[in-house]
Amino acid sequence: MARQAKATELAGKLLEGSELALARLISLIENDSASMSDVLPIIQHSLGRAHCIGFTGPPGAGKSSLVNHVTRLLREKGKRVGIIAVDPSSPFSGGALLGDRIRMQAHSLDPGVFIRSMATRDSYGGLSRATGHVIKLMDAFGMDYVLVETVGVGQVELDVMNTTDTVVVILVPEGGDSVQLMKAGLMEIGDIFVVNKSDRPGAEEIALQLQVILQMNARYAQNTPPILLTQSIDGLGVDKLVDALRDHRKGLNGAVLEARRKERRKKEFEETLAAVLIREWRRLLEADPGIREKLALVLEGSTDPYSVIEEMFPGGIIRQNQE
């Protein structure tokens, strides 16, 4: 009850433009995503205005430095920018060292920029579970752009694809040979590709290899995505990236963007459903000793989960109303 009142009050203040409310609401959602059920009805009509851009790529590729320069150029145009910078949680201690902010100091006093560092916590998709919610909060707050930096990714952490409007994949000259490029799931999720650290040898080569690989991919059969060279130490080439971002957003107009967002909402719905199911399940578990005994069989390894679930819920877990 207290929680609900707090979430509602903060959501109201968020819409009035309170930065403190935005910051506190992010923590509330991060610690207990169920709070979003109190917030969403209040902010729903303010959503969908921000252009949300994901920046992903291997550790140290220059994601933060690139976000820093993109922000600079967007600010020159007077756009308001929200930044979500995700770094990994330790799977052992649960703690995290969040260091992306160091590269964004140039904007630390700019009232048009809001930077929030987040740890992945219990998620392994390169973002934190709350990232999608935080994007919405920043959108409702009135940001024109929300830039999302993933953790340094390998070949499988691809959540950013279902979370943002435009995905920028950042590679570096020392990123490995073309076979490695072909394996990486990253090659299939980019709307724009950037070879950063192009001051180093091998940048043009990797851009060429990349072009060949992308042309072979069915997803890019219609048109190959732009491949750009940047140096995010001094910002060289970043203006072209900002142009490409704008072009991609334009190309996303109407049907394509809506289809993408529908897909995202579907995923969100299914995640919410799963979370609600688990919550109800835990309540049931607490109330029913019989269920606890059956679960014990799974925990000690003598029965498989499917058989026990089938036994506990013979008609399926979700049953439609018969009336």
Add this chain to the structure above:
Amino acid sequence: MNFRIRVLLAKIGMDGHDRGARVVAGALREAGMEVIYTGPWQTVDQVTKAALQEDVDVIGISSLSYDHVLVPGLIENLRRHGADDILVIVGGIIPDDDVRMLEEAGVARVFHPGTKMSEIVEFISRAVSDRRKKAI
């Protein structure tokens, strides 16, 4: 619920000695906290704004060359922004007289060279959980 203690670790002023701050950052991470590390050469305004946006429970300032004298100004700044519920701690080389001055200004605790990491972790954990209880 998935609660984690969030700590902003910063150095203000011209002091570049960042070894201690890094050691503390690592230890707090090991203890399960989320540490936002800004690096050295921050201004009081930058630390204030970062603490607000990151919604931290604790600000830790590391000072080895007298920049701790800026900390009372930081606390005043936090108060002005409605964020005086953030716990402020200081570590490094701090003369005894200044320890008293800092505590009077609202610093929760000053840690000297050689402090055991476990002591820092315990202090933060206890202080934050006390504050949470009070807030509810």
